[in-house]
Amino acid sequence: MNVSAQWLIDLVPGLTGKPEEISEHLALRGAPVDGITSPGGGLGDIIIGRVIRARQHPNADRLRVCEVDNGAEIVQIVCGAPVVRDGACYPLAPIGAILPGDFKIKKSKIRGEVSHGMLCSAKELGLGDDHSGIMELVGDFTPGESFINSVGLNDFTLDVEVTANRGDLLSHVGIARELAAAGEGRIELPEIPDGSDLPLGYQTGAPEVEHTGFSVRIEDENLCHRYIGAVIRGVSVKPSPGWLQARLRGAGARPVNNVVDATNYVLLELGQPMHAFDLSELRGQSVIVRRASQKEAEFKTLDGETRSISTDMLMICDEEVPVAIAGVMGGNNSEVSDRTVDILLECALFDPKATRATRRELGMSTDASYRYERGVDPDGLRSAMERCIHLVLSTAGGELEGPILDCNPVPFESSTVELRLSRIEKLLGIPFEAGYVGELLAPLGFIVEGQTDGVLRVRVPGFRSYDVTREVDLIEEVARTHGFDNFPDTLGPQRASSVSDHxxxxxxxxxxxxxxxxxxxxxxxxxxxxxxxxxxxxxxxxxxxxxxxxxxxxxxxxxxxxxxxxxxxxxxxxxxxxxxxxxxxxxxxxxxxxxxxxxxxxxxxxxxxxxxxxxxxxxxxxxxxxxxxxxxxxxxxxxxxxxxxxxxxxxxxxxxxxxxxxxxxxxxxxxxxxxxxxxxxxxxxxxxxxxxLPRNPSKGAEVVVTPLPQFPASERDLALLLPPTVTSREVSESIRRSAGPDLEALEVFDLYVGEGIPEGVRSVAFRLRFRSIKKTLKDKQVDKNMSAVLKRLEEDLGVEARG
Amino acid sequence: MSESNPIADLRALEEEATAAVKSAQNRESLEEVRVTYLGRSEGRLSAILRGLAQVPVERRPEVGKSANTVKAKISRALEMRQLELVAPSAENEVDLTMPGRPRWRGGLHPITQAVDEIWHIFRDLGFARARGPEADTVWYNFEALNTPLDHPAADEQDTLYLVDSVLLRSHTSPVQMRTMEANEPPIRIIAPGWVYRRDTYDATHTPAFMQIEGLVIDEGITFVDFKATLAEFARRYWGPDTQVRFRPSYFPFTEPSAEVDVKRIITRPDGTQYETEWLEIMGSGMVDPNVIANAGYDPERYTGWAFGMGPGRIAMLKHGVQDLRTFFENDVRFLEQFAR
The missing domain is CATH 3.30.930.10 (Bira Bifunctional Protein; Domain 2)
Known part of the structure; x- marks a missing residue:
């Protein structure tokens, strides 16, 4: 999750510090930062330039020659953009500036006119794909000032690693909650510039809710517990104001237009996915949340891809066809465009498992599906919708039509979990007081509602209702907020393992x-x-x-x-x-x-x-x-x-x-x-x-020692002629059988083939060592043994001694 | 009795022997000289001394003294000449600076060495080694470990399947369950072994790699024991000055869960020291009560902790290996560097 450091600072009163320090806080709360970048990275050389007057280039139809105020003086700059407005401000790359891509600006002459720098397009600055014209800046700017400071790109983007259990951390507010302790202990939503705080009215119902002819109906309440829709008419779709663009860029997102940016802002701030439909593209006056029908085999999403859909998938539909894949992506057929005037805003609660199954089947993942899979705050839908409406009204104008339609067939009920102080101590190894446990849990949104005999009753906020359902889940929160580093690490006595080394x-x-x-x-x-x-x-x-x-x-x-x-x-x-x-x-x-x-x-x-x-x-x-x-x-x-x-x-x-x-x-x-x-x-x-190898090798027999010999040994060498059919092993075995009990050792010590012995026959030399454990052997006895050996070899194998 | 002059004889002997010593060209001939003149039974000096019996008693001390002097002089000359001859100037002498006759030297794979070093520390802390199959079931690899397949946590280890419910284990954690089923507490084991992921080869990933699991289960095991044992391990492995940090994290089969980081003090060859960044060395935590219950134990009675670490990653950190694939290329010139 890409997080804007400036956004966090605005959300957490009292939070200060460099991005590295914020990262360190987050790491110790279980959300380490993988990297820090800056949305204005590489643009430090760019300044604000105001065009005093632009005139046609005398020698080129497509070029214009501008007099530009760079804060210090008026310089001449040649520009290729079709539209350059007198009096407007643009990003100016002065001579010596280096643009992304290692592009150095030099003083140059273009078709005979001197150019002291360059007025830049969004693409040239790496801020977008638009290179049709130079990037006109909306608002009050002072020529010569740093561009990134002026437009709020002097921010830092933290790449926060969010674990699979913490869907609530996929928002700036969620991250801010973990940082509250580093500030004044609370969080506060930043005000929307030019926003109103007028209270908004609701029409509620289930499974259908309707007002002035427009209705929302949920046909599968298992997959969609709640769907809130709001109609705003008369918006004018255009680029968002600078502050909103800067916010999004700080969080690693690309601004699109004021309506889409408003939905993305809410997603990034509160973690609630929002969607805006072009109302005029919807057939009929209804939104129906249902599974795809058999006939609806394909659906074109707003990224232009045609996707195969199945009847397991939940779709948002108008009265005739699907217009969005629930929780994953909107449809190409109802996308908000420059021409859009009336919109329908969607703020819904889709089932995590179904969303996961759908997006896996489609082989895609979006910001929305990523959050639904991990669980969005079932208690936060209305505030997200209201935030989004205020944003749209303030940035795109228009008017909210009637009350907001809140279709809520399965209302959310928060739960309580019992937490035994004795169990905390048993698991964590040190005692915790009830009051201190309450202090640790409160900033995270958990409320200790009561206590009986060392058992706390803790109410779990909606945004933690997915991962905190058991006592041990709360104990982890206690340990985490107490700080793992604050536990002792003294090694105590341990019992020996019952398991033997394999x-x-x-x-x-x-x-x-x-x-x-x-x-x-x-x-x-x-x-x-x-x-x-x-x-x-x-x-x-x-x-x-x-x-x-x-x-x-x-x-x-x-x-x-x-x-x-x-x-x-x-x-x-x-x-x-x-x-x-x-x-x-x-x-x-x-x-x-x-x-x-x-x-x-x-x-x-x-x-x-x-x-x-x-x-x-x-x-x-x-x-x-x-x-x-x-x-x-x-x-x-x-x-x-x-x-x-x-x-x-x-x-x-x-x-x-x-x-x-x-x-x-x-x-x-x-x-x-x-x-x-x-x-x-x-x-x-x-x-x-x-x-x-044996899977479970046995230890093997114990060694039992053979007593060392007390009498000398007699050795005899025997060169034997082995016919081709006889192996050395057969000879050895024959010798062992016939040499008598005093044969102590037998070894092959030579092999000879060649002159002096018949073709195909091998002369193999054996050394026999005789030794008795009772007496010194006499030569006569050993000679007798050798005769027996030779006799047996000749009889059994046709092997003779070499002459 | 003939007119004998033992003193003159001794003097002549000295001259002759000194000349012989000087002319000896190697240690063998020098030894011959020694035997000829100073040999105990056949030596010429001994012969003269045997003749002492015929010397008048009053002259005996004088002759004896002279004989000793001559003996000392010859011995001295022999020693001096011996020193000169140690240098292999003679043709048939051995040059001991020539290389010895070697045998091949083999060595253990660096990852085995890392596993062994880790194992020896845990052995000292009362652990035994356990094993389990590399191909296991969905139950042992995921479900028994409190990881439902439809949870995003199952994504994080993209798994290789063999048949429907049989997979190549994506971590060594299935050994936890198998060991608990086959034994009774107290359990203190580590389980080194291969694990498999659906990864392509790059500098830090391979589709198969070594992991070491650890598990402790008993009555009264707490987070403090967990921290203490792993901190002790880290200091023994990485050095006594190592700082150890426990950072909250998430694994479905432990709660609370922690990543363990170390910060080492490294001494440069010139004696100056520097501190490393925090290095992540393992995932760990208190065993989730669902896992303990799945093993058939009462989670109210038994608690425990577990960890998993990658000895390959640790070997990379320890030996400055930049690319994990080097360990699997097994170039003998790489392996030789670990043959110590």
């Missing part, structure tokens, strides 16, 4: 530490993905590029590798902890699974003068997989090269799977195929791993 967070903490230790960087990437990378679709995505939720983190990591490589980063080691989404049952939320993924490419170690650079390989990936998988799923986890479904991203000949002790495949790892990635030619292999 074990998945703890698992994630451990994995992060391990992966950072492995030299990987953690990344965060949003869960959105293109079609094909997930089966959960977002119904209303903002872009259609990534309308799905990912089922796998691997593609996101690959994209990060591509991003890095495109920037010349060739060593990229990343991991991410994130959620994988899968379609749930019909109408059900998707299934969520916590995942960990890693990606490795580039050199396996930083370059060093002592060694050759080496790229990451399958063996680095596999070691990482084994380490992580066993930390998550325990030592019984195995890594298989078959049994899982290879993701499309990975090469199926270079893919391994993580199998838990209970046999479930929970992860896979392998080489990213060239087809799946978009990488520079110099990029090496990319290795990726993804693991599903």
């Amino acid at each position: 074990p998945l967070f703890q698992l994630e903490d451990r994995l992060r530490a391990v992966l950072v230790g492995h030299g990987l960087f953690e990344v965060q990437t949003p869960a959105f993905c293109p079609e094909g990378e997930g089966d959960v679709e977002v119904l209303n995505p903002l872009t259609t590029v990534e309308p799905f939720l990912r089922s796998s983190l691997m593609p996101s990591l690959l994209r990060r590798v591509e991003y890095n490589m495109a920037r010349g980063n060739r060593d990229v080691r990343l991991f991410e902890l994130g959620t994988s989404f899968h379609k749930g049952g019909s109408g059900e939320p998707p299934l969520e699974e916590p995942h960990l993924a890693t990606i490795l490419t580039g050199r396996r170690e930083p370059p060093h003068w002592s060694r050759e650079d080496e790229e990451f390989s399958m063996w680095d990936l596999k070691a990482l997989v084994v380490d992580i998988a066993s930390r998550v799923y325990g030592e019984e986890t195995t890594i298989d090269s078959v049994g899982g479904k290879c993701p499309t991203l990975l090469d199926e000949n270079m893919c391994i799977y993580v199998r838990t002790g209970s046999g479930d495949i929970v992860g896979c790892a392998g080489r990213v195929t060239d087809e799946a990635s978009d990488l520079p030619v110099w990029a090496g292999d990319v290795w990726s791993f993804e693991l599903a």
Whole structure:
């Protein structure tokens, strides 16, 4: 909401201070100011100039040469406007002035005539779209004076952030109420210059009210509780007086004409949307508030747009057709124009939810709908109507015809809310006296009507009837006006939480530490993905590029590798902890699974003068997989090269799977195929791993220590010839089965293929370590074990020792 | 017994050893020299001293003294030469100024670091971490939190929907309700996690981002506890000199509601200090009684407070990151700067 600082100062007697200070007051009342601008910003160089005499330019038909009084002297200025009146005042940009758009005024010669500056149009000053002529100033002005001071543009516009619950703050009076405490504690409406304060008469009724042949009828009282109409005849539509224009500009609004400006003024001052119809454009002598009919499918609003309307929408209609969308926007068919003589003023109360539904369906929001959605003061309609009538009469003339028609099928009744002093203390932590509570609430319009046994009966004003309906709502007002800063902030004793730290967070903490230790960087990437990378679709995505939720983190990591490589980063080691989404049952939320993924490419170690650079390989990936998988799923986890479904991203000949002790495949790892990635030619292999994490990880078995050995070990090396069909794992398993209970450790320490061994056969070297917990093993015993191992290998797998 | 002159022998030994020390070109050969002359069992000086038994008793002190002097002189010469040889002048010596053999250094994402730092402070204040689903229902995201869908407050978080009543949570507040349902007071939790909004990427918005929820529910929890705990957090996170301000605001699920602002004192490298503007760090308030009732608790008996903050925004403020998108680009040269 754009708020004029000058308007606030006029509304709050005693309020002084710079806009920044007013902003600070407002911030501490819950309405922070996002920015401060000035309606006269950039126009500081402009002064008032009075044209003494204008004559035709001798060498140009369309130009005029003016003698202009600039306060200090009479200067000659060439002007292109069709009309320049002798004796009138205009904004004058003297030589050296800078206009909006960084346009510097220089002394110039136009078709042989010297021009000492420029007389400006509204558009040139950024004050409107009118560039047909220079901006004639209406009123008393002194040549040479500052333009912005003279026309009241020396104001400041505060961009006040109003929260969704405070419809009452969408007006200067509402904001002023919050500032009253910074002044003399009250607010006062500024007088309308040349306004009258004659009392105005009303004709009331429901659902129809009529006088001298003109009627107002409400057909849907649920959507419109009240509609007040007033007929004014004989207005003359023209630009508003300077003070009104300045007011509107101060509040960030553009003046249009005196009638429209009067309605906007009331909206900005009191928060009550008003509308003016050109009465001569209405068919018949009635205003009917009803829903659109089936036939009325389209409606042209006064912004020139044709809009589709539905029978849910409340319309303001004449006897034949709609003339406005209730609470949203008037119609093109009844708009006030320069030729308008008779008007109908509307001041109504429309339902917030219905207004919201309508304007959402229409995909639009207006100053009026914004206020109706948030609730306008149901008790303020008459004063708003009267204010508007006085404004129109004083600025556009005309006469009010008959009494004001007030159709009010659902009269507003203010409510009272009970407020326990004990509850205030229980919630806020410090005691409050009844009298002090009354003092805090009164300036906001709340009236404490009585008190019994520490329970206050508080009457809620109409403008707060939307957001203050419960005791706690009043307690918030008490806390807010007492000032949050005035509460102590001493930390008291607290009971321990009954909730334990979630074990998945703890698992994630451990994995992060391990992966950072492995030299990987953690990344965060949003869960959105293109079609094909997930089966959960977002119904209303903002872009259609990534309308799905990912089922796998691997593609996101690959994209990060591509991003890095495109920037010349060739060593990229990343991991991410994130959620994988899968379609749930019909109408059900998707299934969520916590995942960990890693990606490795580039050199396996930083370059060093002592060694050759080496790229990451399958063996680095596999070691990482084994380490992580066993930390998550325990030592019984195995890594298989078959049994899982290879993701499309990975090469199926270079893919391994993580199998838990209970046999479930929970992860896979392998080489990213060239087809799946978009990488520079110099990029090496990319290795990726993804693991599903348990949603609720168990703590895992306690460590039970194995006693340290007391007797020496015997090691034996065994080079074995493995035919192509035999795997290293089969050999290891055979050895473990046949080596006897004293086999302490078994490791592969060499692989040889080539000269000296048959084609297709691999020579794999195993190291066996034997140790007894009871005695020192004799060579004879170990030899016996080795014979058993070799015998079994030959029988079961056809594997022999290399000769 | 032969005519022996141990004193002359010692003198000759000294000369010979000194020359040998001078000619040693590296530390290995210098060590050989030391062993040759001063070695405990095989050294030449030891051999002379073993011969002391044959020296007449009356001369022994003189020879002993002389032997000690020679030993000291040779030792001294060895030390001096050793110092000279530390500089890698010799070909096969190690230059210790060469770079060490490094391993890759990894690091946590800066937003994780912010979450962790915040979590550690709340852990010290007696909080535990809770989680909830990222895709949730309209009930948990809005209605249970006292936010009817037809209220303008629901607009403020333009929400991404999956099916009719299922959405991507627009804040971490659904965890409040889920935690209350699954537990009994006293509840003191924080809930870090992803949230989703119908936003386009710009310098301060991304359609998905991290948020941290906080919730306290117990008997006797007041606005004073709320202020005290969050002010304590702010001072521990931003520094003890930090000013904390609670500014009235509006969230449908808290009442009274407050924005929390901090003003930091920052010390420049030259030691001078300056005060920052007020920085908005979180939304918060006393839990609305409707929310407490929706969880099945008696709002007359239980009260509490809650907050929500964006660790991404806090990391931006703390590290001078100008554009939120930088966190999601994950350029390793950016991430490396946080690998500390």
